[in-house]
Amino acid sequence: MRADFTPQAVLQAIRLVSVVIPTLNEAEAIGPTLGAVARMRGDLEVIVVDADSPDGTAAIAREHGVRLIAAGPGRGAQMRAGAAIARGDAIWFLHADTHPPVDGAERVLAALANAEVVGGNFAVHFDGVRTAARFLTWFYPQLRLLGLIYGDSAIFVRKAAYDSIGGFRPLPLFEDLDLIKRLRRHGRLAHVPVPVVSSSRRFENRSFAGAFARAAALQILYWLRVPPRILYRFYPQIRG
DSSP states (O other), rough: OOOOOOOHHHTTTOOOEEEEEEEEOHHHHHHHHHHHHSSOOOEEEEEEEEEOOOTTTHHHHHTTTTTEOOOOHHHHHHHHHHHHHOOOOOEEEETTOOOOOOTHHHHHHHHHSSSSSSEEEEEEOHHHHHEEEEEEHHHHHHHHTTTTOGGGOOOOOHHHHHHHHTTOOOOSSHHHHHHHHHHHTTEEEEEEEEEEEEEOOOGTOOOHHHHHHHHHHHHHHHHTTTTHHGGGGSOOOOOO
């Protein structure tokens, strides 16, 4: 379903939104992302969960005045730690290289104003001018038609629903698909058609065809129930 975004819906659902951002060696990305978050309207709590980055990521987060905590590496474990201390009625999980629109928090609240909605995600626009970015921007809506929702698309969730399913599992890979699968058993998911802007850096300085093929192979193996901790060994790392 698409999110209802009307002034009435927003007014009915005004709550604190907790924005949880996992980081690992994100010194180049985290500053612009936190800047984009700061430009959003609404009552926000921003939590950066850093995995002991040696590149100064934590220092940059402190400069932006956000709440900073430490957790072991792995997005699943980090987002679980951030959600555990979140005070908002809604939790919005952003990747460190994903920029939300200025009205993003309002749109999260508007979607959750529908009591049947337990969570949702945004459309995604991948930055850059390379073919990879244009292809991924086209491809993600096709994946959504198949029921596949990834963390790049800024997943948000009603905190009560998140707690009821046990939250993120501390998986090193595909923690987003695992969460969405369990959320669907408890209610409807909304899709916000306004895009977040996500980095296409994972495909820079490498063969797009090769990286895409590897990602597809890992996805198939996940469906075949190969444990994520094993698949993670073959996941292309994008950070230093």
